[in-house]
Amino acid sequence: ADVFEALDYGAGSDTRGANPPNSDAALATLDGLESRDVAGNARHPQSADETEAWAHFDRRGDVVLYRGNRAVTVAWRTGEMLAVRPNAPWPIFPAVSSDGKVRAELETPKGGDPWAVVVKDEATGKVLTRLEGLDYPRRIRFADGTRLLVTATQDDVLTVWDVAAGKPLWSEKYPARAFGYAGTGDPQFDAAGRRMAVGTMVGDATVVDVWDLRRHTRVARIEVPRVLLSAGVALSPDGELIAGGAEEVTVWRVSDGKEARVLRGHAKKESPNDRPAIRCEFSADGRKLLTVD
DSSP states (O other): OOSOEEOOBOTTOSSOOBOOTTOSEEEEETTSSOEEEOSTTOOOSSOTTSSOOEEEEOTTSOEEEEETTEEEEEOTTTOOEEEEEETOOOSSSSEEOTTSSEEEEEEOOOTTOOEEEEEEETTTOOEEEEEEEEOOEEEEEEETTTTEEEEEETTSEEEEEETTTTEEEEEEEOOTTTTOSTTTTOOEEOTTSOEEEEEEEETTEEEEEEEETTTTEEEEEEEETTOOOTTOOEEOTTSOEEEEESSSEEEEETTTOOEEEEEOOOOOOSSTTOOOOBEEEEOTTSSEEEEEO
């Protein structure tokens, strides 16, 4: 069977959201014209949380699906399976720059020393810089090519680093446990490298901040009451939309914080151990949204 299967629209959805029975990943165009199941019907037997699913768009706009240590690349429009990579590296950690030339990895502390992040040339292994004096980083992301690095650490501090200088541009201390759940604290960037979005946990709610990447200036704050976006959020390439979801996906406007669209009909929990969480990613042109549940 093809990896992609056309889906019926979700019942009761005013946005023609995908309704993929027993699927982990779905793709929908934001104008609601089509949606597709990109992961097939395979589900984990007891809990989707046992092996976290991950998917993203590659540079050509195709979809890469990760399950365990296996990565499958499929053409999003035709469903053709393009490549299968066994023993594929997990795409979260360590951090690799968008051009694949620079890597950031943790340096194990000695004794009571603080953690350090070491930035290396991927081809030669040469150390380019060391970022010192931080707590254990839950997330590390390059931004604006290799110029900036963003860390979200265990002590709930968000920091933007100038890689060349080896020093922080600015940092923000969040409340305790703000980054303490799955995808919270995972920074996302617009295409121009101007804005950064990060979701944080506040009790049983989520607060999404949009920051000016180079200045300590909050552009917007979106509060999502009684919903924990534990898989994090996505920021559109133009920096104008935020997407995230638990049992359904919501797209918010950054300009006024209001809902622009709701995508319903995602796969229901198959086990009481499953936590509702939908990971989202915008395509490079901002017209498609990939969701993984």
